Amino acid sequence: MTTQEGPAWAHAMYDALRAQGVTQIAYVPDAGHRVMIDRSLADPEVHSIPLTTEEEGVALLAGADLGGARGVLLMQSSGVGNCINMLSLTNGARFPLLTIVSMRGDFGEGNPWQFPMGRATQTVLEAMGVIVLRAEAPEDVLPTIQAASTMAFQSGEAVAVLLSQRLLGAKKF
Protein backbone atom coordinates (compact mmCIF):
# COMPACT_ATOMS: atom_id res chain seq x y z
CA MET A 1 0.00 0.00 0.00
CA THR A 2 1.08 3.59 -0.44
CA THR A 3 1.18 5.96 2.46
CA GLN A 4 -2.02 7.59 1.17
CA GLU A 5 -4.26 4.55 1.64
CA GLY A 6 -6.31 4.08 4.80
CA PRO A 7 -7.54 6.65 7.30
CA ALA A 8 -5.36 9.69 8.05
CA TRP A 9 -5.58 9.09 11.81
CA ALA A 10 -3.91 5.69 11.39
CA HIS A 11 -0.99 7.22 9.49
CA ALA A 12 -0.70 9.98 12.10
CA MET A 13 -0.60 7.29 14.81
CA TYR A 14 2.21 5.44 13.03
CA ASP A 15 4.22 8.60 12.51
CA ALA A 16 3.77 9.64 16.16
CA LEU A 17 4.98 6.27 17.43
CA ARG A 18 8.01 6.34 15.15
CA ALA A 19 8.78 9.87 16.34
CA GLN A 20 8.72 8.45 19.89
CA GLY A 21 11.44 5.97 18.91
CA VAL A 22 9.31 2.85 18.54
CA THR A 23 11.28 0.21 16.60
CA GLN A 24 9.46 -3.04 17.44
CA ILE A 25 5.87 -3.41 16.24
CA ALA A 26 4.28 -6.69 17.27
CA TYR A 27 0.81 -7.85 16.33
CA VAL A 28 -1.78 -10.49 15.82
CA PRO A 29 -3.37 -9.19 12.61
CA ASP A 30 -6.63 -7.29 12.72
CA ALA A 31 -8.38 -5.20 10.10
CA GLY A 32 -8.36 -2.22 12.49
CA HIS A 33 -4.55 -2.26 12.49
CA ARG A 34 -4.05 -2.66 8.73
CA VAL A 35 -2.31 0.66 8.19
CA MET A 36 0.03 0.19 11.16
CA ILE A 37 0.96 -3.33 10.04
CA ASP A 38 1.52 -2.34 6.41
CA ARG A 39 3.56 0.72 7.35
CA SER A 40 5.72 -1.38 9.71
CA LEU A 41 6.38 -3.95 6.97
CA ALA A 42 7.49 -1.19 4.60
CA ASP A 43 9.73 0.52 7.19
CA PRO A 44 13.36 -0.65 7.08
CA GLU A 45 14.04 0.87 10.51
CA VAL A 46 11.36 -1.22 12.23
CA HIS A 47 11.04 -4.86 13.22
CA SER A 48 7.55 -5.94 12.14
CA ILE A 49 6.75 -8.96 14.30
CA PRO A 50 3.72 -11.17 13.71
CA LEU A 51 2.76 -13.20 16.79
CA THR A 52 0.86 -16.44 17.14
CA THR A 53 -0.86 -15.25 20.33
CA GLU A 54 -1.02 -11.82 21.91
CA GLU A 55 0.72 -12.73 25.16
CA GLU A 56 3.90 -13.31 23.15
CA GLY A 57 3.88 -9.59 22.45
CA VAL A 58 3.74 -8.68 26.14
CA ALA A 59 6.88 -10.78 26.71
CA LEU A 60 8.57 -9.46 23.56
CA LEU A 61 8.15 -5.85 24.64
CA ALA A 62 9.59 -6.65 28.06
CA GLY A 63 12.67 -8.06 26.33
CA ALA A 64 12.87 -5.00 24.09
CA ASP A 65 12.88 -2.80 27.18
CA LEU A 66 15.71 -4.83 28.74
CA GLY A 67 17.73 -3.99 25.64
CA GLY A 68 16.76 -0.31 25.64
CA ALA A 69 14.30 -0.44 22.72
CA ARG A 70 10.69 0.75 22.52
CA GLY A 71 7.85 -1.25 21.05
CA VAL A 72 4.12 -1.36 20.67
CA LEU A 73 1.69 -4.29 20.71
CA LEU A 74 -1.30 -4.21 18.34
CA MET A 75 -4.21 -6.53 18.98
CA GLN A 76 -7.93 -6.98 18.83
CA SER A 77 -9.90 -6.85 22.06
CA SER A 78 -10.35 -10.64 21.98
CA GLY A 79 -6.58 -10.93 22.39
CA VAL A 80 -6.60 -9.02 25.67
CA GLY A 81 -7.91 -12.13 27.39
CA ASN A 82 -4.89 -14.07 26.16
CA CYS A 83 -2.54 -11.65 27.93
CA ILE A 84 -3.80 -11.78 31.50
CA ASN A 85 -1.12 -13.79 33.31
CA MET A 86 1.65 -12.44 31.07
CA LEU A 87 0.80 -8.96 32.33
CA SER A 88 2.15 -10.09 35.72
CA LEU A 89 5.58 -9.75 34.06
CA THR A 90 4.83 -6.16 33.06
CA ASN A 91 3.30 -5.32 36.39
CA GLY A 92 5.80 -7.08 38.65
CA ALA A 93 8.95 -5.88 36.88
CA ARG A 94 7.48 -2.45 36.08
CA PHE A 95 8.13 -2.78 32.38
CA PRO A 96 6.63 -0.01 30.27
CA LEU A 97 3.89 -1.27 27.95
CA LEU A 98 2.06 0.42 25.13
CA THR A 99 -0.68 -1.57 23.45
CA ILE A 100 -3.25 -0.42 20.92
CA VAL A 101 -6.42 -2.46 21.00
CA SER A 102 -8.97 -2.46 18.19
CA MET A 103 -12.37 -3.08 19.74
CA ARG A 104 -14.89 -5.77 18.86
CA GLY A 105 -18.08 -6.45 20.79
CA ASP A 106 -18.53 -2.72 21.00
CA PHE A 107 -20.49 0.04 19.18
CA GLY A 108 -22.65 -1.56 16.47
CA GLU A 109 -21.23 -5.10 16.76
CA GLY A 110 -23.20 -7.63 14.69
CA ASN A 111 -21.45 -10.84 15.80
CA PRO A 112 -22.70 -12.07 19.18
CA TRP A 113 -19.50 -14.10 19.74
CA GLN A 114 -17.58 -10.85 20.20
CA PHE A 115 -19.53 -9.46 23.16
CA PRO A 116 -18.19 -11.43 26.15
CA MET A 117 -14.56 -10.36 25.64
CA GLY A 118 -15.49 -6.95 24.23
CA ARG A 119 -17.40 -6.12 27.39
CA ALA A 120 -14.60 -7.46 29.62
CA THR A 121 -11.66 -5.82 27.84
CA GLN A 122 -11.30 -2.67 29.94
CA THR A 123 -11.99 -4.49 33.22
CA VAL A 124 -9.42 -7.18 32.50
CA LEU A 125 -6.73 -4.66 31.58
CA GLU A 126 -7.39 -2.56 34.65
CA ALA A 127 -7.42 -5.64 36.88
CA MET A 128 -3.83 -6.34 35.75
CA GLY A 129 -2.67 -2.79 36.37
CA VAL A 130 -2.93 -1.39 32.84
CA ILE A 131 -4.15 2.20 32.40
CA VAL A 132 -6.90 2.35 29.76
CA LEU A 133 -7.47 5.28 27.41
CA ARG A 134 -10.12 5.31 24.65
CA ALA A 135 -10.37 6.94 21.24
CA GLU A 136 -13.89 7.27 19.87
CA ALA A 137 -13.42 9.70 16.98
CA PRO A 138 -10.68 10.40 14.40
CA GLU A 139 -9.64 13.62 16.13
CA ASP A 140 -9.12 11.71 19.43
CA VAL A 141 -6.52 9.32 18.06
CA LEU A 142 -3.35 11.37 17.80
CA PRO A 143 -3.61 13.16 21.18
CA THR A 144 -4.51 9.87 22.87
CA ILE A 145 -1.54 8.05 21.33
CA GLN A 146 0.78 10.91 22.27
CA ALA A 147 -0.50 10.89 25.84
CA ALA A 148 -0.21 7.10 26.08
CA SER A 149 3.33 6.98 24.72
CA THR A 150 4.47 9.65 27.20
CA MET A 151 2.88 7.69 30.05
CA ALA A 152 4.53 4.45 28.88
CA PHE A 153 7.97 5.57 27.76
CA GLN A 154 8.64 8.52 30.08
CA SER A 155 6.77 7.39 33.17
CA GLY A 156 7.19 3.64 32.72
CA GLU A 157 3.50 2.80 32.99
CA ALA A 158 1.52 0.09 31.21
CA VAL A 159 -1.05 1.78 28.96
CA ALA A 160 -3.67 0.49 26.54
CA VAL A 161 -5.39 2.66 23.95
CA LEU A 162 -8.74 1.21 22.93
CA LEU A 163 -9.82 2.16 19.40
CA SER A 164 -13.62 1.96 19.53
CA GLN A 165 -15.81 0.46 16.84
CA ARG A 166 -17.37 3.88 16.52
CA LEU A 167 -13.99 4.99 15.16
CA LEU A 168 -13.17 1.81 13.19
CA GLY A 169 -16.64 1.05 11.87
CA ALA A 170 -18.35 -2.22 12.79
CA LYS A 171 -17.73 -5.20 10.49
CA LYS A 172 -20.83 -6.14 8.46
CA PHE A 173 -22.49 -9.55 9.06
Next chain:
Amino acid sequence: MAQLKRIPGTNQPAATLDRRQAVPALIERPHDWLVVAGLAGTAQELCAMTDDGPNVFGLGGAMGAGPMMALGLALSQPNRKVLGITGDGELLMNVGALAAIALQCPPNLKLVCVDNGHYGETGNQDSHTGLGVALDRVAAGFGIPTVHTINTMAEIEEGKRILAAPGLAFILLRVKDGPALKKPRSLRPHVVRDRFRAALLGEK
Protein backbone atom coordinates in the same frame (compact mmCIF):
# COMPACT_ATOMS: atom_id res chain seq x y z
CA MET B 1 0.41 -44.87 41.23
CA ALA B 2 -1.30 -44.65 37.88
CA GLN B 3 0.79 -43.16 35.09
CA LEU B 4 0.16 -41.53 31.74
CA LYS B 5 0.92 -43.70 28.74
CA ARG B 6 3.73 -42.83 26.33
CA ILE B 7 2.64 -41.55 22.94
CA PRO B 8 2.59 -44.65 20.71
CA GLY B 9 5.44 -44.88 18.20
CA THR B 10 7.80 -42.50 20.01
CA ASN B 11 11.16 -43.77 21.18
CA GLN B 12 13.74 -41.28 22.39
CA PRO B 13 16.76 -42.63 24.26
CA ALA B 14 16.55 -42.45 28.04
CA ALA B 15 18.05 -39.20 29.35
CA THR B 16 21.26 -39.75 31.29
CA LEU B 17 22.87 -36.32 31.74
CA ASP B 18 22.86 -34.50 35.08
CA ARG B 19 21.94 -30.87 34.42
CA ARG B 20 24.31 -29.68 37.16
CA GLN B 21 27.22 -30.78 34.96
CA ALA B 22 25.68 -30.51 31.50
CA VAL B 23 24.41 -26.91 31.61
CA PRO B 24 27.75 -25.37 32.75
CA ALA B 25 29.59 -27.62 30.26
CA LEU B 26 27.45 -26.28 27.40
CA ILE B 27 27.41 -22.63 28.51
CA GLU B 28 31.03 -22.20 29.47
CA ARG B 29 31.14 -18.42 29.84
CA PRO B 30 27.68 -17.33 31.00
CA HIS B 31 28.91 -13.78 31.66
CA ASP B 32 29.50 -13.29 27.91
CA TRP B 33 25.79 -13.50 27.16
CA LEU B 34 22.69 -11.44 27.72
CA VAL B 35 20.44 -14.11 29.20
CA VAL B 36 16.72 -14.57 29.65
CA ALA B 37 16.17 -17.71 31.73
CA GLY B 38 12.80 -19.36 32.23
CA LEU B 39 11.31 -20.48 35.48
CA ALA B 40 12.33 -22.36 37.48
CA GLY B 41 15.34 -24.65 36.95
CA THR B 42 17.04 -22.65 34.20
CA ALA B 43 16.63 -19.35 36.06
CA GLN B 44 18.12 -20.98 39.16
CA GLU B 45 21.09 -22.44 37.35
CA LEU B 46 21.94 -19.38 35.22
CA CYS B 47 21.71 -17.17 38.30
CA ALA B 48 23.89 -19.65 40.20
CA MET B 49 26.42 -19.79 37.33
CA THR B 50 26.71 -15.97 37.26
CA ASP B 51 26.33 -15.35 41.01
CA ASP B 52 22.98 -13.64 40.31
CA GLY B 53 24.68 -11.55 37.62
CA PRO B 54 23.11 -8.44 36.13
CA ASN B 55 23.31 -9.97 32.63
CA VAL B 56 20.67 -12.57 33.57
CA PHE B 57 16.94 -11.88 33.70
CA GLY B 58 15.59 -14.96 35.45
CA LEU B 59 11.86 -15.46 35.52
CA GLY B 60 10.00 -16.54 38.63
CA GLY B 61 6.53 -16.43 37.10
CA ALA B 62 4.80 -15.38 33.85
CA MET B 63 5.39 -18.90 32.56
CA GLY B 64 5.88 -18.90 28.80
CA ALA B 65 7.54 -15.48 28.62
CA GLY B 66 11.16 -16.58 28.26
CA PRO B 67 11.66 -17.22 24.52
CA MET B 68 9.80 -14.08 23.41
CA MET B 69 11.63 -11.91 25.93
CA ALA B 70 14.85 -13.24 24.46
CA LEU B 71 13.61 -12.30 20.97
CA GLY B 72 12.79 -8.72 22.00
CA LEU B 73 16.20 -8.43 23.64
CA ALA B 74 18.04 -9.91 20.65
CA LEU B 75 16.34 -7.52 18.21
CA SER B 76 17.17 -4.54 20.42
CA GLN B 77 20.84 -5.54 20.91
CA PRO B 78 22.01 -6.89 17.54
CA ASN B 79 25.68 -6.62 18.49
CA ARG B 80 25.36 -8.75 21.63
CA LYS B 81 24.95 -12.51 21.96
CA VAL B 82 21.58 -13.32 23.50
CA LEU B 83 20.72 -16.64 25.14
CA GLY B 84 17.13 -17.69 25.78
CA ILE B 85 17.28 -20.74 28.04
CA THR B 86 14.24 -22.47 29.40
CA GLY B 87 12.70 -25.78 30.31
CA ASP B 88 10.37 -28.06 28.38
CA GLY B 89 7.33 -27.01 30.42
CA GLU B 90 7.78 -23.31 29.76
CA LEU B 91 8.57 -23.78 26.10
CA LEU B 92 5.46 -25.91 25.61
CA MET B 93 3.29 -23.28 27.28
CA ASN B 94 3.94 -20.79 24.46
CA VAL B 95 5.41 -23.01 21.80
CA GLY B 96 4.10 -20.78 19.01
CA ALA B 97 6.85 -18.35 20.04
CA LEU B 98 9.19 -20.54 18.00
CA ALA B 99 7.23 -19.55 14.88
CA ALA B 100 7.53 -15.85 15.71
CA ILE B 101 11.25 -16.27 16.42
CA ALA B 102 11.95 -18.27 13.24
CA LEU B 103 10.25 -15.58 11.17
CA GLN B 104 12.49 -12.84 12.62
CA CYS B 105 15.57 -15.13 12.61
CA PRO B 106 17.94 -12.87 14.57
CA PRO B 107 21.50 -14.20 14.05
CA ASN B 108 22.56 -13.23 17.59
CA LEU B 109 19.93 -15.38 19.34
CA LYS B 110 20.41 -18.92 20.64
CA LEU B 111 17.68 -20.92 22.34
CA VAL B 112 18.51 -23.75 24.72
CA CYS B 113 15.80 -26.00 26.13
CA VAL B 114 16.87 -27.98 29.17
CA ASP B 115 14.42 -30.85 28.82
CA ASN B 116 14.03 -33.00 31.92
CA GLY B 117 10.72 -34.48 30.82
CA HIS B 118 9.03 -33.38 34.04
CA TYR B 119 7.28 -30.53 35.77
CA GLY B 120 9.97 -30.31 38.40
CA GLU B 121 8.46 -27.54 40.52
CA THR B 122 4.97 -28.95 40.93
CA GLY B 123 5.46 -32.54 42.07
CA ASN B 124 7.58 -33.91 39.23
CA GLN B 125 4.69 -34.97 37.04
CA ASP B 126 5.62 -36.31 33.60
CA SER B 127 5.64 -33.58 30.97
CA HIS B 128 4.67 -34.18 27.36
CA THR B 129 8.32 -34.44 26.35
CA GLY B 130 8.86 -37.20 28.89
CA LEU B 131 6.08 -39.09 27.12
CA GLY B 132 7.31 -38.69 23.57
CA VAL B 133 6.90 -35.09 22.35
CA ALA B 134 10.14 -34.22 20.51
CA LEU B 135 10.86 -30.51 20.85
CA ASP B 136 13.85 -30.72 18.49
CA ARG B 137 11.54 -31.86 15.69
CA VAL B 138 9.05 -29.19 16.74
CA ALA B 139 11.74 -26.50 16.48
CA ALA B 140 12.88 -27.76 13.07
CA GLY B 141 9.27 -27.83 11.89
CA PHE B 142 8.83 -24.21 12.96
CA GLY B 143 11.79 -23.32 10.74
CA ILE B 144 14.63 -22.77 13.22
CA PRO B 145 17.58 -23.16 10.84
CA THR B 146 19.99 -25.00 13.16
CA VAL B 147 18.73 -27.60 15.63
CA HIS B 148 20.97 -29.85 17.72
CA THR B 149 20.05 -32.49 20.27
CA ILE B 150 22.30 -33.42 23.17
CA ASN B 151 21.89 -36.78 24.86
CA THR B 152 25.52 -37.38 25.86
CA MET B 153 28.49 -35.36 27.12
CA ALA B 154 30.19 -35.99 23.73
CA GLU B 155 27.34 -34.18 21.95
CA ILE B 156 27.95 -31.08 24.08
CA GLU B 157 31.02 -30.25 21.91
CA GLU B 158 28.84 -29.66 18.84
CA GLY B 159 26.47 -27.61 20.99
CA LYS B 160 29.36 -25.39 22.08
CA ARG B 161 30.40 -24.92 18.45
CA ILE B 162 26.84 -23.89 17.52
CA LEU B 163 26.67 -21.44 20.42
CA ALA B 164 29.93 -19.84 19.26
CA ALA B 165 28.86 -19.48 15.60
CA PRO B 166 26.52 -16.80 14.23
CA GLY B 167 22.96 -17.74 13.34
CA LEU B 168 19.70 -18.55 15.10
CA ALA B 169 19.86 -22.01 16.65
CA PHE B 170 17.90 -24.26 18.98
CA ILE B 171 19.64 -26.76 21.24
CA LEU B 172 17.67 -29.44 23.03
CA LEU B 173 19.63 -30.56 26.08
CA ARG B 174 18.03 -33.73 27.38
CA VAL B 175 18.73 -34.32 31.07
CA LYS B 176 17.48 -36.77 33.66
CA ASP B 177 15.21 -35.43 36.29
CA GLY B 178 16.89 -33.94 39.37
CA PRO B 179 17.83 -30.62 40.92
CA ALA B 180 19.39 -27.65 39.13
CA LEU B 181 22.35 -25.67 40.46
CA LYS B 182 20.95 -23.20 42.93
CA LYS B 183 22.16 -20.19 44.90
CA PRO B 184 20.12 -17.39 46.44
CA ARG B 185 18.80 -14.98 43.76
CA SER B 186 16.59 -11.93 43.72
CA LEU B 187 12.95 -12.79 43.17
CA ARG B 188 11.96 -9.13 42.94
CA PRO B 189 11.41 -8.66 39.21
CA HIS B 190 11.62 -4.87 39.21
CA VAL B 191 15.04 -5.06 40.92
CA VAL B 192 16.24 -7.57 38.32
CA ARG B 193 14.96 -5.39 35.46
CA ASP B 194 16.58 -2.24 36.82
CA ARG B 195 19.96 -3.84 37.41
CA PHE B 196 19.93 -5.50 33.98
CA ARG B 197 19.29 -2.15 32.29
CA ALA B 198 21.81 -0.35 34.51
CA ALA B 199 24.55 -2.83 33.60
CA LEU B 200 23.73 -2.94 29.88
CA LEU B 201 22.60 0.61 29.16
CA GLY B 202 24.33 2.53 31.94
CA GLU B 203 20.93 3.71 33.12
CA LYS B 204 20.83 5.38 36.51
